Amino acid sequence: MRLELVKRPQRSALFSALSPFIAFALTLIAGAILFALLGIDPVSAFYTYFISPISEVWQLHELAIKAAPLILIAVGLSVCYRANIWNIGAEGQFTLGAIVGSMVPVLYPELEGPIVLPLMLLMGMIGGGLYAAIPAYLKARFNTNEILTSLMLVYVSQLFLDWLVRGPWRDPQGHGFPQTVQFNDSAILPELMPASGRANWGFVFALVAAVVVWIMMSRMLKGFEVRVLGSSPRAGRFAGFGLNRMIFFAFILSGALAGLAGISVVSGEINQLKPVISPGYGFAAIIVAFLGRLNPLGIVAAGLVLALTYLGGEAAQTALGVSDKVARVFQGMLLFFVLGCDTLIHYRIRLVGLRAKAPAPDPATAGKLGEAH
Amino acid sequence: MEITINILLTIATAATPLLVAAIGELVVERSGVLNLGVEGMMIMGAVGGFGVGYLTGSPWLGLVAAIVVGAVFSLLFAVMTLSLATNQVATGLSLTLLGLGLSGMIGTGFVGLPGVRLPDLHIPLLIDLPIVGKLVFGQDPVFYISILLIFAVAWFLFRTRTGLTLRSIGDSHTSAHALGIQVIRYRYLAVIFGGACAGLAGGQLSLVYTPQWVENMSAGRGWIALALVVFASWRPWRVLAGAYIFGAVWIGQLHAQAFGIPVPSQLLSSLPYLATVVVLVLISRNKRLTMMNTPASLGQPFVPDR
Numbered sequence A: 001m002r003l004e005l006v007k008r009p010q011r012s013a014l015f016s017a018l019s020p021f022i023a024f025a026l027t028l029i030a031g032a033i034l035f036a037l038l039g040i041d042p043v044s045a046f047y048t049y050f051i052s053p054i055s056e057v058w059q060l061h062e063l064a065i066k067a068a069p070l071i072l073i074a075v076g077l078s079v080c081y082r083a084n085i086w087n088i089g090a091e092g093q094f095t096l097g098a099i100v101g102s103m104v105p106v107l108y109p110e111l112e113g114p115i116v117l118p119l120m121l122l123m124g125m126i127g128g129g130l131y132a133a134i135p136a137y138l139k140a141r142f143n144t145n146e147i148l149t150s151l152m153l154v155y156v157s158q159l160f161l162d163w164l165v166r167g168p169w170r171d172p173q174g175h176g177f178p179q180t181v182q183f184n185d186s187a188i189l190p191e192l193m194p195a196s197g198r199a200n201w202g203f204v205f206a207l208v209a210a211v212v213v214w215i216m217m218s219r220m221l222k223g224f225e226v227r228v229l230g231s232s233p234r235a236g237r238f239a240g241f242g243l244n245r246m247i248f249f250a251f252i253l254s255g256a257l258a259g260l261a262g263i264s265v266v267s268g269e270i271n272q273l274k275p276v277i278s279p280g281y282g283f284a285a286i287i288v289a290f291l292g293r294l295n296p297l298g299i300v301a302a303g304l305v306l307a308l309t310y311l312g313g314e315a316a317q318t319a320l321g322v323s324d325k326v327a328r329v330f331q332g333m334l335l336f337f338v339l340g341c342d343t344l345i346h347y348r349i350r351l352v353g354l355r356a357k358a359p360a361p362d363p364a365t366a367g368k369l370g371e372a373h
Numbered sequence B: 001m002e003i004t005i006n007i008l009l010t011i012a013t014a015a016t017p018l019l020v021a022a023i024g025e026l027v028v029e030r031s032g033v034l035n036l037g038v039e040g041m042m043i044m045g046a047v048g049g050f051g052v053g054y055l056t057g058s059p060w061l062g063l064v065a066a067i068v069v070g071a072v073f074s075l076l077f078a079v080m081t082l083s084l085a086t087n088q089v090a091t092g093l094s095l096t097l098l099g100l101g102l103s104g105m106i107g108t109g110f111v112g113l114p115g116v117r118l119p120d121l122h123i124p125l126l127i128d129l130p131i132v133g134k135l136v137f138g139q140d141p142v143f144y145i146s147i148l149l150i151f152a153v154a155w156f157l158f159r160t161r162t163g164l165t166l167r168s169i170g171d172s173h174t175s176a177h178a179l180g181i182q183v184i185r186y187r188y189l190a191v192i193f194g195g196a197c198a199g200l201a202g203g204q205l206s207l208v209y210t211p212q213w214v215e216n217m218s219a220g221r222g223w224i225a226l227a228l229v230v231f232a233s234w235r236p237w238r239v240l241a242g243a244y245i246f247g248a249v250w251i252g253q254l255h256a257q258a259f260g261i262p263v264p265s266q267l268l269s270s271l272p273y274l275a276t277v278v279v280l281v282l283i284s285r286n287k288r289l290t291m292m293n294t295p296a297s298l299g300q301p302f303v304p305d306r
Helices: A013-037 A042-054 A057-082 A090-107 A116-142 A146-166 A202-219 A221-231 A233-238 A243-270 A281-291 A296-320 A326-346 A363-372 B002-030 B038-056 B059-083 B088-110 B132-137 B141-159 B161-171 B173-178 B183-209 B221-231 B236-258 B265-269 B271-285 B287-293
Strands: A002-007 A347-352
Touching: A013 A042, A013 A296, A013 A326, A042 A057, A042 A296, A057 A090, A057 A202, A057 A221, A057 A243, A057 A281, A057 A296, A090 A116, A090 A146, A090 A243, A090 A281, A116 A146, A116 A243, A116 B271, A146 B221, A146 B265, A146 B271, A202 A221, A202 A243, A202 A296, A221 A233, A221 A243, A233 A243, A243 A281, A281 A296, A281 A326, A281 B088, A296 A326, A326 A347, A326 B059, A326 B088, B002 B038, B002 B132, B002 B141, B002 B161, B002 B183, B002 B221, B002 B236, B038 B059, B038 B088, B038 B183, B038 B221, B059 B088, B059 B183, B141 B161, B141 B183, B141 B236, B161 B173, B161 B183, B173 B183, B183 B221, B221 B236, B221 B271, B236 B265, B236 B271, B265 B271, B271 B287
Parallel strands: none
Antiparallel strands: A002 A347
16 A cells, blocks of 8 residues: 555645644544553543643643743744744753843842843843854855754753853852752742742743734734745745845844743743753744644644643653653654644645556656656 | 773774764765654664663664664654655654654663673684774674675665665656656665664664663764764765764763863863864855755655656
């Protein structure tokens, strides 16, 4: 048996809307098989994984905490990917944003007042944006593959953070633990509704970013420019759009949003720097971007789904004793199925049996083809 | 003298996984497919190799398992990108993410267990040669395989008809298809070969380099292997040179840390990654060289028209 793709005359609106849902359903089926293989009853496993983590109000706050960085990063990445620019180093830009933003509370712990937080957030965006400008510069100037350079810089940023918290930025009163001082109150991102849960302003930033980028992409010339350069750089050149400027724009925008995510997580959730500050947000956000069909509003929904896989992974670890890596497995499978289902938008899939007769060759070309064989 | 030889020996051990993974990916890219899942296939090979080696007590079975796991895992990528024509960059990434997650899950029970190491193969007589004896004829089995692979791939790509066909597919899949070549079938085989190589490289990590299972033990080597293919401008022998340069950087920074050079160890640890960036820049600066050697249909999905 063989798969055969038949091009649709135009993209299918039906599958365009359905594909994320089909993908999610397929992920659940694959997950059920996985749990069964591990000897766990899939039904109770699914309850633990997908229902129990969001059955109370405070848990919804946890969901928002996890979703905020995913949405922030993915919204930026969606602009890159639409422009056919492959920034996969968001994890590094997240880390640099966290580091640069934390300079204020770590180096000037006595600084207080309403100026501290906006300054930190701004510096976080600058840190992430500038770090993303490195692969952008290398691509624009030397035509260096941005996939590999942006990814290599992830490792470098993590080692840099490790050095900082074990070396110059280590809290002298921290009993030798690799961590900085605790941020003071004016450096901590306030909670939205302290009465019901811990969710902080990071989630609001994520929603604002999604709406702003959605407006830019669908209602402004810049968004048109992104899409034209992404689908046809040649047409973009004729329209007078500069590819190099777009490389910088997309990288710095996504880097700044990843940096904002980084400083928001550190300021709102961890309240200090540690060697590890992210459970792979920068990579999971790639999945969020695709699951949200590279549309900022879809990304909000996709970010909540991915956040649930994190919470579910933690719940499954405590309740079922499976590794919390199960979250990563779910995320990986989800991306696989999303990409596979996207094929249905442009193609119909036909299964061809091996014994099925090939269609009779067109007499005009049959002779030529015969010679080639 | 003894120290120098020992350092050179460790360089070879560090270079071998890069070499094996890169030579596999080189064949894949020559066929016009960009598989960014090397890191994922490698780590799956590492966990599969360690697991089977530990459970059976035979490192050889472990090595075979590593190869099989890598090949089977790459099949996922092949079905997606070749049969379903998905975006190769995104699919490769998801293969890496899935591999890192799956290996961590499978390997939870393996952490801290003593592994089995593949024994060195000493070639009699030749090993007694001064200096080169130990370096070339007293190594682990994967070292020999890696050198054989280079010879075999160089010969296959540039001295056989099938190799020529494979390269032509990489340069223009539409022309190849028009000539009646089974583009998809060739690419399937190339991707599976690349997966087997990445799996073997992972097996080398968990059965030779450090015979144990550590989560994320591939530590970006799959990505460096991808960079090596660009560095080598898609030519097998240059992969050999590149892999040994990177092996030297990797070992060099470890020795520098051991000697207590007054530089933060994290800076030394980041050298292989920084070196990758520098090397990529140096290579891609020369636009003509890269344009000439890059397989022209690299990364483009292909749906045969009928």
